[in-house]
Amino acid sequence: MNYTTQMDAAKKGIITHEMKVVSEKENIDVEIIRGLIAEGKIVIPANKNHKNISAEGVGQGLRTKINVNLGISKDCQNFDLELEKVRTAIEMKAEAIMDLSNYGKTEGLRKKIIDISPAMIGTVPIYDALGFYDKELKDITVDEFFDVVEKHGKDGVDFITIHAGINKETIETLKRNKRLTNIVSRGGSLLFAWMELNKKENPFYEYFDRLLDICAKYDMTISLGDACRPGSLNDATDASQIKELITLGELTKRAWEKNVQIIIEGPGHMPLNEIKANMLLQKKLCYGAPFYVLGPLVTDVAPGYDHITSAIGGAIAATYGADFLCYVTPAEHLRLPNLEDMKEGIVATRIAAHAADIAKGIPNAIDWDNEMSAARADLDWEGMIGLSIDPEKAKRYREESKPHDAETCTMCGKMCSMRTMKKILNGEDLNIIRD
Template identity: 55%
Template sequence: MTELQADKLVTQMDYARAGQITPQMKEVAEREHREPEYIRERVADGRIAIPANIVHIKKGMRAFGVGEGLSTKVNVNLGISGDKADAAEEWKKVKIAEDLGADAIMDLSNSGKTRKFRQQLIDETPLMVGTVPMYDAIGYMEKPLVKLTKDDLLATVRAHAEDGVDFVTIHAGINRSVIKTFKETGRLMNIVSRGGSLLFGWMEVTGSENPFYEFYDEVLDICHEYDVTISLGDSCRPGCLYDANDATETAEIIELGKLAVRAWKRGVQVMIEGPGHMAIDEIAANMKMEKRLCHNAPFYVLGPLVTDIGVGYDHITAAIGGAISASAGADFLCYVTPSEHLCLPDAQDVRDGLIATKIAAHAADIAKKVPHARDEDDRMGQARRKLDWEEMWKHALDPERARDRYESSPAATEGTCTMCGKMCAVRTVNKVFEGTTIDLGMDDE
């Protein structure tokens, strides 16, 4: 390779296609128990993305792989809201995300000047950082929605890229053709994506094409310059079970598949965003359809929520859908908290939502036979067999919660818990194998 050719290599995809294994590919390979060549090959053809902005790499970020054959990744949403602008509370959420093993944080700040929070987040967290520039454009440009121009939107994308954002949600799939389908076929919940609804409103008022679609190549130029992975937003994801897998959602997925190919041709990494709300029996087929139409690009899903009436418990409805979707091919789960549809989540909501989503991701990894996915479960089984509580905490997803619950209700019989006490099945069998006589009607110590 000549020096001139080497100078053209910027993105992980560029290097992979040139046959070069980057330090980030090596890091992902080691963490995922895969050979570096396995990672390189799939980054080259888009089946794996390594969202790692060159600016964030210099600040010491960890490299995470998202895609085929890798562990299911989990994202935490947070950010400053116009109704509740409390940066200190958001930093508590960042700490929870880091401590409990999230892989990514999406800064969805949408009020005022958000750049300071975003820059500090990128400076301080080693996790992948994602954003939605459309949310930020109105405050960043200090203009009402309908006055935004394509140059304003591109300038916002560039600001996020320059700051070091690793992946950006770009709602490029909601073009005039998709809107025509939406209007002709109708929906129960219409458009529930915040970014998608803003662009729909802009397009309806101005009569113009979606700027992210019309000037997509310019977006790709920015993303390539900093190696920002483009996460193609699902503007028309179903917001209720009734709208799942309808004509509008399908029309947009077709467009996202085309946009993915265009990005790959420019050396830009891609993820595809997905549903939404969806009945359990429809999830696997949706995952397969998305993978087919989007050429096996990594799939990033919100849930999906498997019922619409679990309000206040939607971290559970989403975890059910997340486990099914990931076992059927989804690669990246966006967490959902108990506050979904209700209010901005507090720190405890974030904790509950993250743990529920990590359970879903881990359960799916076991089903997908991800290398070594079950190791911790087997170690937990061994610790439980020995009634070794300290060892159990080491293998729990949330050791603090597990220990607190156990210690809050002390058992009379040492080594057991208050569920079974002296009648603990594990204790009984252990004593039999030890040759100890068991008499549960009296003290057998």
């Protein structure tokens, strides 16, 4: 039987190669995977032209996945550094990479990223439009917007962020309900500006079926962008955010009718106590479609440490329903991240994702922690380092402060509780003072 997309295959009862890969990675029966893809509750972003992809599933009952943002800007145009980031992100087990390059001719960089990456690749086509056509935003035509989307599909992009939910109604809601930080989504603000400057409807909303046809052709997943995501705690869960979310739910059902896979993007900045309710609201309004969140950042006052504020929110969000976490680095709000910023962001987000997987009972998630605990009880330092989420840092810390007694560390020395319990339970002599 022929099929156009993973969702089309799933509805027809076809088990694809990608479904089998995800089934093996997740240790979940492939028929369960297929059934949830048919319902739209799991997606496998895998463009037909991304030949070396190692498929990953995102959605209900699966491990929480993480995304790494990178790409050049006008002020930082080092293609080689961004490719080094790609390679490092893959080594650090990121499941997705988004090329958010927003200056100049970046087609070559995008193609190289796709060529070398087994991770799924995402983009925001509107960023590319300005550099691709070398035109001011106001002068870009509807056809040109869609031609860029088509180009990204041909190149092998697996998922694209499209801010289709910011329509004229959403903008009127935004104008009536003043915000502290207005629209903080870069793609959302560009579309808002285009609409205002041209006095026209959002082309991705008005011609949504045209977008669906392009995505179906390449099996390119749409990540429905939240243009009105809150950019401050003050703006969280407000009328603009919810108005857009309702529209995204309506667009989701339209996409499923054409067998196009959908991810919903979410906040943003949000107080801790509002996160659980937002996860429930999204799942209800968008019919269980996978939820992709940036953070959420749980305080606005920690520039330089926003990987931490994001990981706190991300762990809570994923516990209560988010399926996909976009990493945030210490450089958020301050500069384009460098390689070390990226590493810190990946580690923080992986910690959040894993903590949430344990909380929501993902099969075998806690096994990793149990292995670490066993190594600690046995004072197996090599084992502990090997099991660490960041073995390089764990090894460096261990070697920077070496203990007098090799089986301990410089925190407790021979007063180490693990050492004490191991010796006493094994019937050994306990020498704390003497050598």
